[in-house]
Amino acid sequence: MKHYDVFNGDADGIIALLQLRWAEPRDAELVTGGKRDINLLTRVPADAGSVTVLDISMEKNIGALSSLLAKGVPVVYFDHHRSGQIPDSPLLDATIDLAAETCTALLVDKALDGRFAHWAIAGAFGDNLLRVARDKAAQCGLDEAQTAFLQELGTLINYNGYGATLADLHIAPGDLFRALQAYPDPFALLDDPASPYYVLKAGYESDLQNVAGCQPAYQSRTACVYMLPAQPWARRISGVFGNTLANDEPNKAHAVLIENPSLDDAVAQTYTVSVRAPLAARTGADEVCCQFVTGGGRQAAAGINALPFDQYDAFVDTLDKFYQQLL
Numbered sequence: 001m002k003h004y005d006v007f008n009g010d011a012d013g014i015i016a017l018l019q020l021r022w023a024e025p026r027d028a029e030l031v032t033g034g035k036r037d038i039n040l041l042t043r044v045p046a047d048a049g050s051v052t053v054l055d056i057s058m059e060k061n062i063g064a065l066s067s068l069l070a071k072g073v074p075v076v077y078f079d080h081h082r083s084g085q086i087p088d089s090p091l092l093d094a095t096i097d098l099a100a101e102t103c104t105a106l107l108v109d110k111a112l113d114g115r116f117a118h119w120a121i122a123g124a125f126g127d128n129l130l131r132v133a134r135d136k137a138a139q140c141g142l143d144e145a146q147t148a149f150l151q152e153l154g155t156l157i158n159y160n161g162y163g164a165t166l167a168d169l170h171i172a173p174g175d176l177f178r179a180l181q182a183y184p185d186p187f188a189l190l191d192d193p194a195s196p197y198y199v200l201k202a203g204y205e206s207d208l209q210n211v212a213g214c215q216p217a218y219q220s221r222t223a224c225v226y227m228l229p230a231q232p233w234a235r236r237i238s239g240v241f242g243n244t245l246a247n248d249e250p251n252k253a254h255a256v257l258i259e260n261p262s263l264d265d266a267v268a269q270t271y272t273v274s275v276r277a278p279l280a281a282r283t284g285a286d287e288v289c290c291q292f293v294t295g296g297g298r299q300a301a302a303g304i305n306a307l308p309f310d311q312y313d314a315f316v317d318t319l320d321k322f323y324q325q326l327l
Contacts, residue, residue, distance in 0.1 A: 001049025003028045004058065008104075009173030010035040010239075011126025011154050014054035016104040017177060018079060019116040019259040020052065022184050028052075032173045035161035035239065036272070036305055038296070039064075046071050053077045055104035058096065058104045060296055065092075078107050081298045082286055100282035106136075118142070118150060118186050123242045126154030126274075127314045128243040128301065136145035142236055146187065153186055156200040159207075160241045164261055164272070165169035168232045171196060204240075207233040211241050218316050222278075222323040223253045230259040235272070242274045242301075250279035253288075255315075260306060273315065274306035281326055288322050 005021075005028040007013040013032070021028075031043050038056045041064035051073060058065060059082045068075060069089045077094040080102055086094055095107050105123025105323060109116065117140050124133035133154070137147040163169045171179070179196045183189050190198040210233050218225040224245065228234035238256045245254040257271040277285040277300050285302035290296030292315065294305040307315055 001047070004031055004044045004051045005029070005047050006040045006044060006051060007030040007173075007177075008035060008040075008055035008161070009033050009169075009176075010055070011158035012104045013161075014121050014157060014173060014177050014180065015126065015154070016054040017052075018106045018180055019105065019119055020054075020114055021110050021181065023115055030174045030177065032177070034163050034166060034169065034173070035158075036303065038074045041065055041068070044068065046073075048073050051075045053079070054108070055079055055081075055271045057081035057083070057296055058086065058094075062087075070314070078104050078111075080107065082290070084297065086175065098299065100277075101129060101132050103129060106132070106156035110222055116184065119184075121149040122154035122157070122186055124154065125151040126158035128246065130247065148149050149190065150186065152201075153189065153197060155240055155243075156197065156204055158160045159236060160200050161205050162237070162239045163232065163235045168235050170200055170236075200217075210234070211237055214241075217257075219252075220320050220324075222251075222327050223255070223316070223320040224249065225255045225319070228256060228258045230261060234258050238272070240275050240277045246276035246279055251327060253278050253285075253319055255319055257307070257312075269309045270306035271304070271309070271312065273307050275302050275304075275319065277301065278323065278327060281323075284322055284326060288319050290316065291318055 005017055007017045009032045031040050035111045038060050040056055041061040044051055062084055069091050074091045080097050083096045087105040103124055107118045111122035121133050121136050160170055166172050189195040216224045217227045238258055242254055242256045254276045256274045260272055273288055275285045277283055282300040286297045286299055289297055289304050292304045292307055297303055
């Protein structure tokens with residue numbers, strides 16, 4: 001019977017699965033998508049033999065998870081997003097840690113006793129866990145140049161996951177996972193001019209030029225909101241741009257909004273929203289976003305897939321008031 005690997009298409013999900021499959025190779029059907037494509041367990045058929053799930057919210061996939069368990073399908077689950085009530089089933093092997101200072105790649109790294117620690121560091125950098133990643137790099141004896149490369153690598157893989165559709169991405173997440181499997185040593189990417197690293201680096205540097213000089217649409221003592229245009233480059237850069245803003249102003253919450261493309265003028269127009277909690281208090285991003293219908297995420301970083309235009313003011317007010325009470 002077929003095994004399914006289900007994973008978020010961002011740096012954390014891809015790098016978590018890379019570590020697992022280097023340690024435990026197996027033939028598997030890949031189920032993934034862009035970073036915000038998280039209802040992935042619904043794509044796993046009921047006759048699956050077994051499933052591994054990485055870096056997608058259990059809370060958002062609880063119906064499909066419960067259905068698989070009820071049909072006798074064993075599931076291994078690693079994640080750090082909101083979980084809701086974890087099913088009590090002998091078929092579920094769940095490693096869930098909601099702490100703001102961890103990520104799925106680090107949870108897998110711990111389970112594998114650090115066998116691919118350099119990649120786990122890149123995963124932590126990709127999730128903007130800069131202090132944690134640097135501390136782990138120091139523990140591994142990496143020098144400044146090596147640490148800087150892993151930070152860039154994690155950032156690039158994470159950047160590649162953002163887009164309204166797979167057409168927005170430079171490399172589809174499943175294809176990127178397969179390409180990176182050839183590099184158990186991440187530093188080998190530097191020596192191969194045809195490696196995915198160079199493809200993503202060129203795209204990132206081009207997109208980054210477009211946000212230079214971008215000014216906030218709203219700002220206060222505790223929150224800052226940016227609007228980017230409805231363009232593929234903006235959708236690709238939005239997550240990394242949010243991380244950069246958070247790092248530059250650690251005492252503020254940040255949100256990046258982009259108008260969603262619409263194929264039907266009759267459909268209410270909406271924004272995609274990326275929220276970063278202040279680095280000085282890495283909490284609450286999920287609480288803010290989950291007050292809106294399509295919101296979700298984790299304490300330090302969360303988002304809303306479709307915020308109606310007429311709820312923009314309510315969102316800004318919610319974001320600002322939440323952090324006014326906290327900071």
